[in-house]
Amino acid sequence: MDYxxxxxxxxxxxxxxxxxxxxxxxxxxLGGPKRFKDIKEQxxxxxxxxxxxxxxxxxxxxxxxxxxxxEMPVRIEYELTEKGNxxxxxxxxxxxxxxxxx
Amino acid sequence: MDYxxxxxxxxxxxxxxxxxxxxxxxxxxLGGPKRFKDIKEQxxxxxxxxxxxxxxxxxxxxxxxxxxxxEMPVRIEYELTEKGNxxxxxxxxxxxxxxxxx
Numbered sequence: 001m002d003y004x005x006x007x008x009x010x011x012x013x014x015x016x017x018x019x020x021x022x023x024x025x026x027x028x029x030l031g032g033p034k035r036f037k038d039i040k041e042q043x044x045x046x047x048x049x050x051x052x053x054x055x056x057x058x059x060x061x062x063x064x065x066x067x068x069x070x071e072m073p074v075r076i077e078y079e080l081t082e083k084g085n086x087x088x089x090x091x092x093x094x095x096x097x098x099x100x101x102x
Numbered sequence: 103m104d105y106x107x108x109x110x111x112x113x114x115x116x117x118x119x120x121x122x123x124x125x126x127x128x129x130x131x132l133g134g135p136k137r138f139k140d141i142k143e144q145x146x147x148x149x150x151x152x153x154x155x156x157x158x159x160x161x162x163x164x165x166x167x168x169x170x171x172x173e174m175p176v177r178i179e180y181e182l183t184e185k186g187n188x189x190x191x192x193x194x195x196x197x198x199x200x201x202x203x204x
Binding site: 001003004005006007009010011012013014017018019020022023024027028030031032042043083086087089090091092093094095096097098099100101102 | 107109113125130145199200
């Protein structure tokens, strides 16, 4: 890899992943589709508003999709898209580094 | 990997890497020891104060070490420690994802 010049695509990716809670949310969703409350359960310190905002951003970026099941009561689940699932090596490498060095 | 519960070591690692500019600084330092101005050259939008603050944090965390060469004028270089170099797979996977998906 060439580290002698900065790469705009790297910067854009780092900015997406660097937003507070985003790394945690993606890790939870790698476990499969989840409801709002299931995500909150694994990240209890995050406010509802913050999770709502992040999910909207991640939907806009094509990383998460929101599925509405027209049941009674309606069921809403969030899941990773192909682009979102492609982040698994990033999340895994962060996990491995954390386990080894922190 | 177990995605059913959050891992404190993952959270700690994500918080370190998620701080603004940290991902860029580590990428630059993967290219070898650098002086302050060499780092700035690749990240021109970052202020001097911000770079100074981040370098202090990264030194405290044992990710970066500061080498002082007693020349005239004195030369100061920053380089990754073993713990810092171990972040290469993280930086590479972010780069690959960015190249493919952004």
